[in-house]
Amino acid sequence: MAAGQTPAPVDFYFSFRSPYSYLAVSQVRALAIEHALDITLRVVRPLAVRDPNFFQSVNPMWPPYLFRDVTRIAERLGLPFRWPRPDPVVQDLASGTIAAEQPHIGRLSRLGVLAAAQDAGLAYVEAVSRLIWSGEVDGWDQGDHLAHAAVAAGLEPVALEARAEAEAEWLDAALLENEADQAAAGHWGVPLFVYRGEPFFGQDRLPDLLWRIAQNRRTEAV
Numbered sequence: 001m002a003a004g005q006t007p008a009p010v011d012f013y014f015s016f017r018s019p020y021s022y023l024a025v026s027q028v029r030a031l032a033i034e035h036a037l038d039i040t041l042r043v044v045r046p047l048a049v050r051d052p053n054f055f056q057s058v059n060p061m062w063p064p065y066l067f068r069d070v071t072r073i074a075e076r077l078g079l080p081f082r083w084p085r086p087d088p089v090v091q092d093l094a095s096g097t098i099a100a101e102q103p104h105i106g107r108l109s110r111l112g113v114l115a116a117a118q119d120a121g122l123a124y125v126e127a128v129s130r131l132i133w134s135g136e137v138d139g140w141d142q143g144d145h146l147a148h149a150a151v152a153a154g155l156e157p158v159a160l161e162a163r164a165e166a167e168a169e170w171l172d173a174a175l176l177e178n179e180a181d182q183a184a185a186g187h188w189g190v191p192l193f194v195y196r197g198e199p200f201f202g203q204d205r206l207p208d209l210l211w212r213i214a215q216n217r218r219t220e221a222v
Contacts, residue, residue, distance in 0.1 A: 055096030082135025
């Protein structure tokens with residue numbers, strides 16, 4: 001890369017309901033520092049909310065495999081893991097039915113967009129994801145748990161929650177824009193990384209993403 005040239009950013013599409021997003025975010029933060037990556041957090045709503053019929057059509061072998069897979073990846077990475085209590089998406093896991101009322105995911109998604117707008121997105125989603133997925137806390141949505149996560153990310157929790165409620169309209173519009181850009185990039189799932197228009201789906205594609213970035217940097221340095 002030529003001296004003074006700004007590296008191309010990496011869009012990181014993230015959902016609070018995705019265990020794979022939880023497994024990715026700490027790796028992404030570490031790699032961003034190690035490789036001087038410019039990461040742009042793009043929070044999206046879970047597929048279960050965007051398409052309530054999605055889980056009605058999946059192969060019934062997929063959910064138990066997913067749980068086995070994320071459990072072993074968490075073990076390999078040394079990350080604590082347990083299915084959230086409560087689930088960020090209210091869903092009957094046996095039937096796949098999504099509840100009409102969703103008290104958690106809208107709040108979480110708006111807070112994530114707002115944190116990203118304040119340049120604290122990665123730190124915030126890492127802190128909140130650990131709160132949700134680590135199994136260290138029951139009732140992560142209660143009391144001051146989310147407030148402590150905001151503080152850990154360098155944010156003021158009362159102001160953050162107040163803005164997320166008062167500015168819900170533009171935050172919801174930002175979520176829809178993120179989802180449209182995600183689809184335009186060529187994939188629907190998370191975690192998704194998009195670099196120079198090329199999508200890399202899944203936390204296990206981080207080595208491929210780094211390879212592509214290094215390849216482009218070598219070319220640009222010539």
